[in-house]
Amino acid sequence: MRLKVLGSGSSGNCYILENDKEALIIEAGLPFTGVKKALDFNVMKIKAVITTHFHIDHSLYSLQYVQAGIPVFEPCRPPIKYSEMRFRKGNFDIRAFENRDKSGRWLHNNGDGSECPCVGFYITHPEMGSLVYATDTEYVRWRFNGVNHIMVEANYDMQFVNREEPNYEHRLRGHMSLPTALDFISTNDNPALRNVVLIHLSDKSGNPALFKQKTEETVKYGADVYVAERGLEVDMDLCPF
Template sequence: MKLTVLASGSKANCYVLQNENTALIIEAGVPMSQVYECIGYNIKKVVACLVSHEHKDHCKYVGQYLDAGIDVFASSGTIEAIDIAGFRKMKPLIGKKVVVMKEWSIMPFDVEHDCNDPFGFLIYHNECGNLLFATDTYYLKYRFDDLNHILIECNYQDEVLKESVEKGLLHPVVRRRTLQSHMSLRTCIKTLAENKLSNVVNIVLLHLSSLNSDEDHMKTKIGLNTGKRVFIAKKGLVIDINKDF
């Protein structure tokens, strides 16, 4: 099983988990043409697309995915907020209720963001094991056991965010919104420490701010605090996400 990052950040987000026979898409923030290329134009192997919330960098191209015949899932609140017109509709998920999609199992859970009913996802496939996906949330109130891979937001560093305001690069209102909707490096470290990491193979840091983060510093700090292999989610990143390596 491989993870391919098609986009991650404030402009667009899309991630593909796939092997030769199956694919699961997370977020619909890039055009369907990029997804086609990623999956080798084999649309039949796509079981679903999961959308975490209503903000455009995560859902802008939902209509294209639906038109391609992909089942797109999200919370009822997200579906209401996106309000896609057309014959094919998004499908609702219920928080903490496991849904089986062929060989995949997905459990959505609520996260903390400034929108209508946002979700993170606990995803299971026999090949990759348990994968945690949590983006655009300033805090995770749930704890997870037996994780194999973690994809988690690490948006900003407190000191860099403060400095951006002091230099006039960022409006104080935007800083307040960031504090109430995105995960800091400090909170990311604390969150990882509160989860059982003994079986974790990869940690992938998502949705880094281009202005308020230093990716090398973040990668180093997370690595030192967890002892795990750490990646920064950037367009073009492809990594193995098998259970054991």
């Protein structure tokens, strides 16, 4: 199993989990044509597409998959039905979890003061083991025992935020800071953790090299650390040899 990063950030998010026979698309924020190329046009191997929420950088191109007859899993679509938070296609087992704050509100900011439903995913596959995917949330309140791979948003660090920018605090709402991401990674660090991939870094308020360094200092069992960028590929096999 390999992870391919087609895009990560406000300009468009799209990731592929694939082996020789199956593929799962995480987020539909980039055109389907790019996914086809990344799969050498073997679109028959795509088992499903999953999206976290309905902002355009995550779901703009969902309809292209629907029109191609590919299942699209959108547990964030209101009204939320807890009976439909689990989805199985091929050997992929996907469970969605809600991103809410302590008061029970949806976390992600629409830019107009309102908030939209947003979920994270716990994904398992026999070749990969388990993966937690969390983005566009201020924190994750869940702990995942023995997780093998983590993909988590590390959007900004306050030392890089321009506090003179009007309404800068409003722009940060619904996104995870580096310290919060590190707390989440530390809480879920374990001997079976193989990979940590930092996703959705801000162009203005992030620093890839520093974020990677701080994460490497956080993991204690030797997990590999990556910063998601277009073209990155990561070995996600449960057993590396």
